[in-house]
Amino acid sequence: MSLTHTLGITLPVLQAPMAGAQGSELAIAVARAGGLGALPCAMLSPSAMAEELIAIRAATAAPVNVNFFCHAPPAPDPDAQARWHEALAPYYAEFDLDIGAVPEGPGRRPFDHEACDALAPFRPEVVSFHFGLPEAALLERVKAWGARVLASATTVQEAEWLAAHGADAIIVQGLEAGGHRGMFLTDEPTTQVGTLALLPQVREAVDLPLIAAGGIADASGVAAALALGAEAVQVGTAFLCCPESRVSAIHRRALMSEAARHTALTNLYSGRPARGIVTRLMRELGPMSDVAPAFPLATAAIAPLRAAAEAQGSGDFSPLWAGQNASRCREVSAAEVVQELAKGVHEAASVAVNPH
Template identity: 60%
Template sequence: MTKANWPDGRIQELFGIALPLIQAPMAGVVTPQMVIAVSEAGGLGSLPCAMLSLDQTREALDIIRQGTSRPINLNFFCHRPPQTDAARELAWRARLAPYYVEQGLDPEAPVPASNRRPFDSAFCALVEEYKPQVVSFHFGLPEQAWLDRVKAAGAKVIASATTVAEARWLEAHGCDAIIAMGFEAGGHRGNFLTDDMATQVGTIALVPQVADAVKVPVIAAGGIADARGIVAAFALGASAVQMGTAYLFCPEARLAPPHLQALRTAADDGTAITNVFTGRPARGIVNRLMRDLGLMSPLAPAFPLAGGPLAPLRNPSAPAGPGDFMSLWSGQAARLGRELPAGELTQRLASEALAKLSRG
């Protein structure tokens, strides 16, 4: 499976990978073992760092570098730390109080802090130390001085765009490739120039418009989980695909049992965009909390503060419960998922896509 077999080899050339397949960086779910397996299979394994401390990130990177010398991607969030809003946080705690009582918990007890860390100078120094081949950003880009340091360390920079305007902005600010993130994608939306979820664009409409609007290669993401989606992405003008939900079924994923069970039974119309788990729009499988509070609750504190008060509610249900209070992140194509090791899945997806392309 050489670069010449694919309709567009720019991403393979840019990143130094054999296959134009990128495992999405899913915070809290991706393990070093998954990154190793995907990279060793010829794709681009991605380590999400937003929920890791510096020490945890370093530990994960040490494991990865012991397991593979092939290109990897480090992913970071670029959100601004929220301003404290005591009244809003109290209102959120009050709305969740009945669930605490239902589970025999004290509604007034202290709750853990949410731990989504934005890219900063310490993370930047870590990039300079480990020199990953690719660094990706979500929610825009970091400040220019840090971005310059990332590039000086030899990394190619990519970031998510949910609109053509965001794609143009990312190219103008130095991205080497653009992830065109369709509305079908699971997890947090990558939007940063707009907060309007009603006007977000689907993958099949977004990818060709982004490809026409920018000169850098485009990576299609959102609702792609099998060879048919990969072939379609190339037909639309993409140079590679990024897949997340497809990798949630792999044994290397660190997934709570309720989450995996929800994925196994997910319907095509079983997901929705919600802000109730973190305070920021994200796509997940609809559960009790989303139905009770409404998908986009005005009470939810700013990202990521909504998540802290939910942590005590998740713990009792996590081992075997229905996941009523968990974020069950998933894209719209979960039904296409296959329970295969990450490396085998990567190679099968590539082989199956090439077979379809050759029949062309």
């Protein structure tokens, strides 16, 4: 049985869940176009998640992917927090902000029983996870209502782990992908490789459907991923400038500018490696820094700086998440993006039938 049939979609095109950059509007648009729309829930309260899911269900009967993080909340570390505040103090002074008034907050929440309770009445067709999988009892609850479980792997070892612990399909996330790395068995960025190198290695290692993610933004990228063993693709950056996304005007401008050609992995905005357009903060502190506290505790102290800079029209302190291929970031509808990507499915099928 094909993955598209299993997921209940027409086209093997998945929209990447992008917390903070989109909500139900983008998920609805992709679903209506025949792909799998996604709702990121790592930054949503259970009630906010329910509101978004109600909006999706009112707009379309198509399947939806509801996405969660699976990180372990870190223990408080006052010394680490003090070092972080010290590193950011000059920027606070520049904007005449009080670093002593920084509110503490988790920034991201892992999938837990409260989230599962709120999700259960909606019985989403697909539930996906970043940073591994939830505890067995939670995973069993999700599967009990018939949901298919997807999870991200950034190495062969992570793919094997996911296959052994209950994933139904694996999102093979290459180094090119924007936003947070799905890495969970290691915190060493040098273990990360590109999509086209990782995909065939995972194909040899596990016997599960694979979804390629990272650097795929057009039909040729889709065709290449399918030729290397993926059954579907997951695309994020190419949807960010669509009218259905919720990214800021500052982020949109950056995505469609020359700045989008220079991205890097950084832990400054959350505490975990994530790919975004290089900003002043990343240049001056170094994109990966030992002073950033554990995920997701870096977020709280960045927020006031981001707000102050954005009020002046600057993205110097904003997490401008983007993959390495922002070439297809255009202000076109999400349906048009899906249609463009779908051409790659036909291209791959044509090559398979006429290899010469």
